[in-house]
Amino acid sequence: MCCSEIYSFYFFVVCVALSGIVLYDYTNLMSPKSGYFYMKEQNESKIYQSPNGPIQYHIHNFENIENVKKNNGKIFLYLHGTPGGFEEGANFMKGCPSNWVVVSPSRIGYGKTNFTQWTRSEKESIDFYFPKEEKFVVNPNAFDMTQIRHLLKIVELDSNLNSTPNFANSYNNNVNSSTNTSDTASSNIKYPKLHFILEKNAIMMMGLMNHIFGSNTKFNIIAVAGGGPFGLHMASQFPTRVETLQLLAPVGRNFIIGRGESPKKISSLITLVNDRQEQHLQEFIFRKSLLFGSKDLNTMDSNRKVTYDPNEHASSFMPTQQENSNEQIELERKILFMEVEEPKPFNTTLALSAYVMDPFLMLRNNPLIVKFMSYSVVRLMRWFPDVAFRMSVINTEPEMLDRKCFDRVKQSFLTHQLIEGLQFNVGTMDSKMRGYILDLLLFLQFSKDRKSELESISIPTLMQASIYDKSVDFEDQVVYTFQHIPKSTLITFGDCGQLFFINNLQKVYSYMDQFINNQRGI
The missing domain is CATH 1.20.5 (Single alpha-helices involved in coiled-coils or other helix-helix interfaces)
Incomplete structure (x- = not known):
């Protein structure tokens, strides 16, 4: 040889x-039968077989429920971001106060949660974007680079966007034609809206809370990032059941992941936050009085019903005495009266880069490849933990990254033992694709109707967000939502983008707790 x-x-x-x-x-x-992630899922989640379909959820501190009810404890429904699952709430809420009970379900399309009682028109709407034989594998004609005109129409939200029941036939006729690239063919396609996903999710989540606590128990909603629209919808539909709405870096209007740099209209707030970072005093609180309505935006009340509190640890959310500082008055005006444009179509190039070029979306029709990609990323995380931390800060504005954001997030992940939850999230990505894509489509379709829905929310709302968040833009998402929810309070952090709450978990818990206590008069 x-x-x-x-x-x-x-x-x-x-x-x-x-x-x-x-x-x-x-x-x-x-392994879907004996692997580490399968066993973790079995141990940490439950399945409720609701009348509308299975709901997967985790519940934290349920063994203390009787003490919670007797001693002014607090019950929460945690609605995860995009893409997430029950593990997100289980991970981030494990250090919450002992008198909290937190239910963390997977939303529709994530994990084992699935709505099964679609109406005929709703089924047709889903079939428009997903093949009938595999409803949650995206129809390649919707996001194929060779069918760009189809994508353009979805992204640009043109006048043909509607939910008429006969759109499926129109779509099929156009797709099956010899060429689908002419302006005439694409203009005849009718594009269904997916707002009913919000409604069905609300039905399922309310059913879950009724199952666990009974139909008369009030609870609070925590809605994070992409879970924002789902929390906002529940707050609007069930005002007698929801005690407070707690939003963390929420999506509140039409949205595309990866849309680019923030315009940063709030330069004066950024300057103040930067000046205070040396003393580790980062939070700024803006509060509307209960008398203040979003329709008052065009008039400036001499009493200035929005207050600003620069203290790090605010003992309450009651209005504070203001110094007659031109800077503070201008800051208040900046936040409340900022000209945030009404939702409009997003730049098509950004849409293509964010959706078509997402590797998980490109390979969506090959679940084994998606699963192996997840495995590869998880293995990298385990061998090189810094990979996970760098992934976590990627959507932070550059000026904050320069302030050692990476080191802070790394320390927070280690201190709160969050890395395992992040690995689980990535490792089970194949079971999240249907919900992930539904979220992306839904967020694209939000338009001017968001303003009226925000104004209809009557319950007290607390928002916490970072001005350095590039993935959920502060001005276009958080400020817009704050401006239009009547009973809203905004706490701004100058921290590491969307991960600000990981670096400030105890503060975030404390602000939530104090906000609810104030509503109760405690």
């Missing part, structure tokens, strides 16, 4: 051995 044959043999043996090791490790982590 010559040397080349020996080398080839050894190379073959090494490849087989490495493949065996990878396969063994992959099976241990990702």
Whole structure:
């Protein structure tokens, strides 16, 4: 046997051995019947078989429910972001006060949660974007680079956007034609709206809370990022059941992930936050009085019903005495009277880069490849933990990254033992694709009707967000939502983008707790 044959043999043996090791490790982590993530899911979540379909959820501190009810404790429904699942609330809420009970479900399309009672028109709406035989694998004609005109019409929210029941036939006729690139063909396509996803999710979540606590128990909603629209909808529809709405970096209007740099209209607030960072005093509180309505935006009340509190630890959310500082008055005006444009279509180029070029979306029709991608990222996280922390701060504005944001997030993940939850989130991405894509489509379709829905929310609302968040833009999302919800309070952080609450978990808990106590008069 010559040397080349020996080398080839050894190379073959090494490849087989490495493949065996990878396969063994992959099976241990990702097996749908015995893998680590499967066992973790089995141990940490429950399934409620509701009349409308299965709901997967985690519940924290339920063993203390009787004490919670007797001693002015607090009950929460945690609505996760995009993409997330029950594990997000389980992860971030495990250090919450002992008198909290937190229910963290997976929303529709995530994990094992699935709505099964669609009406005919709703089924047709879903079938428009997803093949009938596999409802949650995106129809390639919706996001295929060769069918750009179809994508343009969805992104640009043109006048054809509607929810008429016969759109499916129109769509199929156009897709099956010899060419679908003419302006005439694409202009005849009718694009259904997916607002009913919000309604169905609210029905399922309310059913879950009724199942656990009874139909008369009031609860608070925590809605994070992409869970924002779902929390806002529930608050609007069930004002007698929802005690307070707690929003963390919420999506409140039409939205596209990865839309780019923030315009940063609030430069005066950024300057103040930067000046105070040396003393680790980052939060600024803006509060509307209960008499203040969003329709008053065009008039400036001499009593200035929005107050600003620069103290780090506010003992309450009651209006504070203001110094007659031109800077403070201007800051109040900046936040409340900022000209935030009404929702409009997003830039098509950004839409293509954010949606079509997302590797998970590009490979959505190959679940095994998506699963192996998840495995590869999880393995990198375990071998090189810094990968996870760098992924977490990627959507932070550059000026904040320069302030050692990476080091702070890393320390927070280690202190609160959050890394395992992040690994689970990535490792189960294949079970989240249907919800992920539904969220993206839904957020694109929000338009001017968001203002009226925000104004209809009558319950007290607390928003906490970072001015350095690039993924959920502060001005276009948070400020817009604050301006239009009548009984709203806004706390701004100068911290690491969307991960600000990880660096400030105890503060975030404390602000939520104090806000609810104030509503109760405690």
